[in-house]
Amino acid sequence: MWREDGRDDDINLTGHTEALSHVSWSPDGTRIATGSRDGTARVWDAATGTTIHILRGHEDWIGGTAWSPESRYLATSSTDRTAIVWDTIDGTAVTTLRGHVDYVWKIHWSPDGRRLVTGSRDRTIRLWDPFDATELAVLAGHQERVQDVAWSPDGTCIASVSQDRTVRLWDPDSATQTAVLGVHADRVSGLAWHPDGSRLATASRDRTVRVWTMADHDIDGLLHRARQRVFRELNAEERRSFQLPDRN
Numbered sequence: 001m002w003r004e005d006g007r008d009d010d011i012n013l014t015g016h017t018e019a020l021s022h023v024s025w026s027p028d029g030t031r032i033a034t035g036s037r038d039g040t041a042r043v044w045d046a047a048t049g050t051t052i053h054i055l056r057g058h059e060d061w062i063g064g065t066a067w068s069p070e071s072r073y074l075a076t077s078s079t080d081r082t083a084i085v086w087d088t089i090d091g092t093a094v095t096t097l098r099g100h101v102d103y104v105w106k107i108h109w110s111p112d113g114r115r116l117v118t119g120s121r122d123r124t125i126r127l128w129d130p131f132d133a134t135e136l137a138v139l140a141g142h143q144e145r146v147q148d149v150a151w152s153p154d155g156t157c158i159a160s161v162s163q164d165r166t167v168r169l170w171d172p173d174s175a176t177q178t179a180v181l182g183v184h185a186d187r188v189s190g191l192a193w194h195p196d197g198s199r200l201a202t203a204s205r206d207r208t209v210r211v212w213t214m215a216d217h218d219i220d221g222l223l224h225r226a227r228q229r230v231f232r233e234l235n236a237e238e239r240r241s242f243q244l245p246d247r248n
Contacts, residue, residue: 011048011049012049013032013034013042013044013049013051015042015051015054016034016036016038016040016042017036017038018036018037018038018039018061019036019037020034020035020036020037021035021036021037021061021062021063022034022035022062022063022064022065023035023065024065024066024067025046025067026046026067026071026088027067027069027070027071028071029046030045030046030047030071031043031044031045031046031052031071031088032044032046033065033067033074033076034065035061035062035063035064035065035076036061036062037061037062038061039056039058039059039060039061039062039078040054040055040056040058040062041054041055041058041062041065041074041076041086042054042055043055043074043088043091052088052091053086053088053091054091055074055076055084055086055091055093057084057093057096058076058078058080058082058084059078059080060078060079060080061078061079062076062077062078063077063078063079063103063104063105063106064076064077064104064105064106064107065077065107066107066108066109066116067109068109068113068130069109069111069112069113070113071088072087072088072089073085073086073087073088073094073113073130074086074088075107075109075116075130076107077104077105077106077107077118078103078104079103079104081098081100081101081102081103081104081120082096082097082098082100082104083096083097083104083107083116083118083128084096084097085097085116085130085131094130094131095130095131095132095133096133097116097118097126097128097130097133097135098133099126099135099138100118100120100122100124100126101120101122102120102121102122102145103120103121103122103145104118104119104120104121105119105120105121105145105146105147105148106118106119106146106147106148106149106150107119108149108150108151109130109151110151110155110172111151111153111154111155112155114129114130115127115128115129115130115136115172116128116130117149117150117151117158117172118149119146119147119148119149119160120145120146121145121146122145123140123142123143123144123145123146123162124138124139124140124142124146125138125139125140125142125146125149125158125160125170126138126139127139127172127175136175137172137175138175139158139160139170139175139177141168141177142160142162142164142166142168143162143164143166144162144163144164144187145162145163146160146161146162147161147162147163147187147188147189147190148160148161148188148189148190148191149161149191150191150192150193151172151193152193152197153193153194153195153196153197154197155172156171156172157169157170157171157172157178158170158171158172159191159193159200160191161188161189161190161191161202162187162188163187163188164187165183165184165185165186165187165188165204166180166181166182166183166184166188167180167181167182167184167188167191167200167202167210167212168180168181169181181200181202181212182210182212184202184204184205184206184208184210185204185206185208186204186205186206187204187205188202188203188204188205189203189204189205190202190203191203198213199211199212199213200212
């Protein structure tokens with residue numbers, strides 16, 4: 001690990017036998033989770049670098065790790081097309097989420113800890129009850145694989161990005177797409193919400209990061225602004241696909 005000033009803090013987390021694909025801190029700051037191409041996730045003591053649990057259950061490499069808000073549960077997503085919820089108190093699997101038909105790239109908890117969202121190479125986003133493994137909804141609209149997905153800090157919105165170059169917003173309660181924010185010039189690889197939910201940043205292979213600002217910190221204002229802007233001229237078929245009105 002590294003200090004803010006860039007100096008080596010002399011704690012190295014070693015034990016995985018293949019390349020690491022993801023790392024995340026627990027919200028309480030006491031532990032670190034890692035996911036690896038060796039098919040395991042590990043939970044580490046952040047102060048000492050000691051392995052607390054080795055989580056085995058996936059049949060292929062792990063692409064995402066996500067902690068529940070209260071720091072007890074860890075969710076992992078995998079190229080084996082599943083996600084698993086683990087209890088980090090004893091290291092046991094609580095549920096396995098099955099439904100995607102291709103790699104599950106990303107996973108994220110709702111702010112209240114009652115739902116999970118996953119994004120997959122099968123072009124869908126899915127909502128889950130993490131504790132009984134019920135698939136609550138399938139959000140379809142992306143034309144290529146979903147690269148990243150995350151709940152807004154207030155829990156009222158889900159943002160997603162895709163290789164189809166679009167950034168989309170979804171209502172998690174009605175399971176509907178509410179807006180297409182715009183189109184990057186190349187695939188969009190990641191996203192991040194501002195902590196107060198007022199802005200959304202998206203990163204693309206087109207070498208840009210774009211920051212979307214909410215009007216008056218209100219989600220309705222963001223949606224209104226989003227429907228007014230794109231970053232290149234879309235043809236009629238694309239406009240229909242992105243739920244934008246046809247030009248007269």
